[in-house]
Amino acid sequence: MKTLTISLLFVATAVLLAACGRNDVSFADDVQPIFDRYCISCHAGTGEGAEVSAYVMTDYNGVMTGTSYGPVVVAGSRMSSSLYLVVAGKTAPEIRMPPHNDESFAEGRGVMLSADAIETIGLWIDQGARNN
Secondary structure: OHHHHHHHHHHHHHHHHHHHOOOOOOHHHHHHHHHHHHOOOOOOOOOHHHHHHOOOOOOHHHHHHOEOOEOOOOOOOHHHOHHHHHHOOOOOHHHOOOOOOOOOOOOOOOOOOOHHHHHHHHHHHHOOOOOO
16 A cells, blocks of 8 residues: 555656646647648638638637537647547548548648647647637
8 A cells, every 4th residue: 555655646746747847838829820830721711621611720719619510629628629639640531630641531631730739739728728
């Protein structure tokens, strides 16, 4: 029992230290530039993504409103947010975003987000998906 208690304290301390080292992610400074680089060509104005799903990613309100099927961001949970799942490649290849493979339902083609960009979006969602 003593070993279990010590192990749990060690794990709890490690988690707290890791969380302390995490900077707050800013929507305006960190996340929107990712969307501008990778997503806006389809998810703004008359782009394919905006026309097909009604998902417009030009600003915070559009990102949080979601698609014609509903919200895509669940503040506080990247794994419950379809936005994160599709950019992180955790869905069927046909619906991954940006579309970058032959299996994609979308006609347009883009480039998969970098690991850093995916993690930034995930952290922003986990931190509450704030308009900051």
